[in-house]
Amino acid sequence: QSALTQPPSASGSPGQSVTISCTGTSSDVGGYKYVSWYQQHPGKAPKLMIYEVSKRPSGVPDRFSGSKSGNTASLTVSGLQAEDEADYYCSSYAGSNNFVFGTGTKVTVL
Amino acid sequence: QVQLVESGGGVVQPGRSLRLSCAASGFTFNNYAIHWVRQAPGKGLEWVAVISYDGSNKYYADSVKGRFTISRDNSKNTLFLQMNGLRAEDTAVYYCARDQGGGFYDSSGYYYVAVCVDSWGQGSLVTVSS
Numbered sequence: 001q002s003a004l005t006q007p008p009s010a011s012g013s014p015g016q017s018v019t020i021s022c023t024g025t026s027s028d029v030g031g032y033k034y035v036s037w038y039q040q041h042p043g044k045a046p047k048l049m050i051y052e053v054s055k056r057p058s059g060v061p062d063r064f065s066g067s068k069s070g071n072t073a074s075l076t077v078s079g080l081q082a083e084d085e086a087d088y089y090c091s092s093y094a095g096s097n098n099f100v101f102g103t104g105t106k107v108t109v110l
Numbered sequence: 111q112v113q114l115v116e117s118g119g120g121v122v123q124p125g126r127s128l129r130l131s132c133a134a135s136g137f138t139f140n141n142y143a144i145h146w147v148r149q150a151p152g153k154g155l156e157w158v159a160v161i162s163y164d165g166s167n168k169y170y171a172d173s174v175k176g177r178f179t180i181s182r183d184n185s186k187n188t189l190f191l192q193m194n195g196l197r198a199e200d201t202a203v204y205y206c207a208r209d210q211g212g213g214f215y216d217s218s219g220y221y222y223v224a225v226c227v228d229s230w231g232q233g234s235l236v237t238v239s240s
Contacts, residue, residue: 001172003154034225038155045205045230046155057228089155097160097169097223099145104154 004029004090004102011108012080020105022073022090028100030071034093037066037075041086049088050075077107085109112136114206114231121237122196130234132189132206140164140184143209143224146191148202149233158204159191162223163213169223174200196238203233 005023012018022029022037029035035053038046048057050066053073063078073092077084090102118130132144146158159170159180168180179192189206212224 003156036226038227040155045232046227047230048210048226048228051210051226051228091155091157091227093222093225097167098171099157099160099224101147101155101157 001094001098001100004092004100006088006090006102006105008103009106009108011110012077013110014080014082016080017076017078018080018107019074019076020088020090020107022075022092022102024071024073024092024100026071028071028092028094029068029073029090031095032093035066035068035073036091037064037073038089038091039084039086040089046089080109082109112208112229114208114229116204116206116231116234119204119234119236121239123240124197124238126196127192127194128196128236130191130193130204130206130236132191132231134187134189134206134208137208139187141213143212144182144189145207145209145224145227146178146180146189147205147207147227147230148200149205150199150202153202156202160209160224161189167223193236196236198238201236201238203235205233206231 037050040046054066094100113135145160161180177195207227208229209224210226210228
């Protein structure tokens with residue numbers, strides 16, 4: 001149950017786009033459609049932003065999008081806004097009803 | 111709306127036990143699998159355990175297997191985490207988190223107890239220290 005690999009940081013100016021990768025294996029990210037992304041502001045609980053690779057829960061802006069290719073999933077935030085500055089975590093079903101989270105990426109809006 | 115309120119955290123000595131509770135409201139508790147997820151200070155999220163909607167299936171991360179026990183009382187809309195043999199590395203904020211789905215078989219007959227966390231509590235801090 002090794003954590004999924006994310007870059008420690010990413011940044012962009014307001015209005016630009018940023019893409020965060022999440023690399024796992026064929027036993028987790030590559031093997032199932034149950035990949036999700038969470039946003040966490042300091043001192044707050046995480047919030048679901050993307051589920052089943054690319055679906056957005058109600059209320060999440062369409063600036064947030066997800067995709068997957070092989071063992072790597074990606075989250076793209078388009079039209080960056082100040083409130084998008086936060087930590088982002090991916091998560092995946094990992095077989096046998098186990099789950100794994102990513103190492104986390106701190107997104108900075110310049 | 112979905113509400114999950116954790117309680118029972120605190121400071122405990124290494125080797126001792128602690129029991130966390132999570133009171134749920136705003137949804138039909140006995141229809142959903144529930145997870146525990148933890149976050150050590152300044153660190154990332156770590157999945158701990160999940161229990162099926164009816165309590166019949168339980169799964170654990172290797173790091174807590176044999177020491178932690180997840181359970182639920184559907185009559186009281188409450189989830190529990192019994193933590194025994196606590197270690198310094200168990201120090202974390204513990205989140206109770208509802209699963210989005212689960213409790214189904216896919217086309218190949220594979221049973222999913224849970225698939226994705228969709229709602230989180232505010233967390234309860236557990237500090238293991240002498």
